[in-house]
Amino acid sequence: MTITITAFERSPDGGKGLARDTRVRWALEEVRQPYEVRLVSFKAMKEPAHLALHPFGQIPTYEEGDLALFETGAIVFHIAQRHAGLLPDGANPQGANARARAITWMFAALSTVEPPILDLGTARLLEGDKPWSAQRVPLVEDRVRNRLGQLSRHLGDADWLDGAFSAGDLMMVSVLLRLRASGLLDAYPNLAAYVARGEARPAYKRAFDAQLAVNKPPAG
């Protein structure tokens, strides 16, 4: 069955790979599943046809036969459940525990680490012209640093968050990539190296290139 995902017709980041379809593309590349992409304009995202797929009017969505999903975490998890390569094999008790811990890191990336990072984007961009911006941004940066410090201490000198690379790392690296422009990651060399390890994966590179091809079509 064909897998079809949605992505921005034109990503607000101009092809830096920060739009959430990159996470889904990366997951599909890790498990070597081909997929098609339907591009959606900002206008179309708020219209009934897309809202029927995604109640919050966002991308990505995921369609495969009768199944339609939204929410990046759920889509990546679904891909990881269906295909080997993104979660430890849960067939034996030890593997089942490792699998539960990898899933934990998916939730941690999305529920604990990403929210202050998104807040920082809001503080800088959406509220960048507000009179409180200069005073408030440092507060939000401190909240991000608090999480980065905790994550850095946990990671130590390990390559990945819990044993082998997993969907938890895919999600955490994707979340941390949003911080690149801020320079905040530079204070945590082990996290910067962790992000670089993620980006160096061939599957990530293929996913990045695929979204770039949409957002920066070759000249000519």
Next chain:
Amino acid sequence: MTITITAFERSPDGGKGLARDTRVRWALEEVRQPYEVRLVSFKAMKEPAHLALHPFGQIPTYEEGDLALFETGAIVFHIAQRHAGLLPDGANPQGANARARAITWMFAALSTVEPPILDLGTARLLEGDKPWSAQRVPLVEDRVRNRLGQLSRHLGDADWLDGAFSAGDLMMVSVLLRLRASGLLDAYPNLAAYVARGEARPAYKRAFDAQLAVNKPPAG
């Protein structure tokens, strides 16, 4: 094997049930699994013994034999995977699709609906004494209303988000409960009724009473 979770020694909400251990208690009550609770002080949450369980120094955690998990979403998902009652049975293709959609709502509650609600708490409480508070709170309220409007349109006059009650509803109701004091839910009668349906479940009541017993010990 005994299940042990952690909870605040004294919850910041004084027993309103908004601390995240209530979500895990509720899940365990829905699937009728007994559990023990280890109370943790704010000081102990930041000490090595607890950080070894929860890298971000929060509650709840979940221990069962060799398995140690953190992150509410991951814990509730783990409980839902292990025991019937919180996710559609995925044995047949139709059930598998329904199960994937229920998991989608767990992620939607935590990644899409809860962040602006937590931001509102931060704007009102943590930043309530800042000079920008009066101007900024309405902006954050609008972001919450945007999500509530979308969720309300999706729910319509259904009882639950997708068919029967699931871990997705457990998480969404728990997230929306944080809004009760704000009055914002009142503009969406179907969401207010949805939350009330969640609270009326015997398993929720048992979970709520259990956390209340910790936070408001009976006089005498």
